[in-house]
Amino acid sequence: MGMKSIHLVAGARPNFMKVAPLWHALNKEAWCKPVLVHTGQHYDAMMSDVFFSDLGLPAPDFHLGVGSGSHAQQTAAVMTAYEDLCRQTKPDNVVVVGDVNSTMACAIAAKKLGLQVSHLEAGLRSFDRTMPEEINRLVTDAISDLLWTPSPDADENLAREGIPVERIDRVGNIMIDSLVMMQGNISKACVAKRLGLEQKRYGVITLHRPINVDTADALEAALSAIIEVSTSLPLVFPMHPRTRARVEEFGLGRRLERATLIKVCKPLGYVDFMSLLSECAIAITDSGGIQEETCYLGIPCITVRESTERPITITSGSNRLAHMTDMPKLAARILDDRRDGRAGTIPDLWDGRTAERVVASLKRAVG
CATH class of the missing domain: 3.40.50.2000 (Glycogen Phosphorylase B;)
Known part of the structure; x- marks a missing residue:
């Protein structure tokens, strides 16, 4: 298989923490090149630049520079800019993370061009559609080819929504990878x-x-x-x-x-x-x-x-x-x-090795 181009899309602060372990894991692989796309949804230096240096990420390969606006303005601006980028670069897979406007916008733009889309942190549901993030999650999951979930409840939510089981892959929680990586x-x-x-x-x-x-x-x-x-x-x-x-x-x-x-x-x-x-x-x-x-x-x-x-x-x-x-x-x-000792237990697969499981799953998908 030739070298595959994998877009990793990040738009806001939490996205960077999810993308970082995956970028590091993909960067070690011979079969693909991770391409970091920053939509610029958060453009305050405190909210993003410091995250790149903290998490050992390089400067983004592409910066769409979208900035703020209403939900519709932001979504439309990301879709327009990202569609242009996809036409120019033709990625083999577009990985979107989390639930911000950029997640949904890039998933829609990529799918309409017939590209493969993978959603990391799929299947989470608050069942509250007044939350903009809930709309972003529902739409992204409905159109993604590969849905990487952090927990069993996420698998159940997707199955109930009619997502075929072969598209769902429980990989654990990528946020914990960042925590372990930076410990x-x-x-x-x-x-x-x-x-x-x-x-x-x-x-x-x-x-x-x-x-x-x-x-x-x-x-x-x-x-x-x-x-x-x-x-x-x-x-x-x-x-x-x-x-x-x-x-x-x-x-x-x-x-x-x-x-x-x-x-x-x-x-x-x-x-x-x-x-x-x-x-x-x-x-x-x-x-x-x-x-x-x-x-x-x-x-x-x-x-x-x-x-x-x-x-x-x-x-x-x-x-x-x-x-x-x-x-x-x-x-x-x-x-x-408060008792001495920890509150609660750690869920299964929240072990700092989610990025490895995502890489293996992605390799099977684009192979």
Whole structure:
């Protein structure tokens, strides 16, 4: 077989963590060339450039430079730019990861050109179609040729949607590969110490979803809940640019400044953030990836959302769903109950070897 060209598409911060282990694994192979395509959906330097250096990724082979906009504008811009790139470069397989607008847009553009599309992290469902990510997941999975899933619930979701079983391949969780790959650097970073915090005596907060930050009422309720938790446990809050903009827009900055036990900082690079997360007592988040990382690390996590597309993190015991108003009580209960040792168990195939399984599966598919 001749040298195969494999496009790895990344559009936003979580995509880079999923693409990195796969890029490294494919780069060692003689039968293919991994081609890194950055759509530019996140263009803030803190949100992407630092990730490339942290994760040992080269500069992207192609940068579509799309930038922000409404969902429709962003999707349309990615589709237009990526269709042009596919016509010029004719990849043998297009690998899309996760659930951002770029994932769906590149999958549609590639499929309409008759190209092979593989979806890494397929089959996740929150069953909440008000979440833009849920629409992206449903559409991408419906048209992909190869669906790499992280857990048994994902296989079941796809089977129920009528995806033929031969297209589904459970490979495990690629996010854990990044964590294992970077473990040495993460343990050397000592971010908590740098911030003057004691191991296991602080919590980490991340909030960025529209439902929690886009209205004054929701954001005020979120800050009240966080401030309540901080009275019994110091908190670190690496603030997403979207959340920071809303705090300023709604005039809530003073409330946060007065909460002396909450350290607000800029978004952290992957290594620094994982260092902070791996030494904390509890994580409170509305992110997808953090639910998985805390599950692997055995750290209690509260997800302030109505639903999660990663139910295995709940059934394995580390994660809990909660409304923002109930979150402080739940946090207090978790901290009171805290046993020494890990929360929950690690799901099957979350072992740092997912990229190897993906490479083997991809080789069979393009062979």
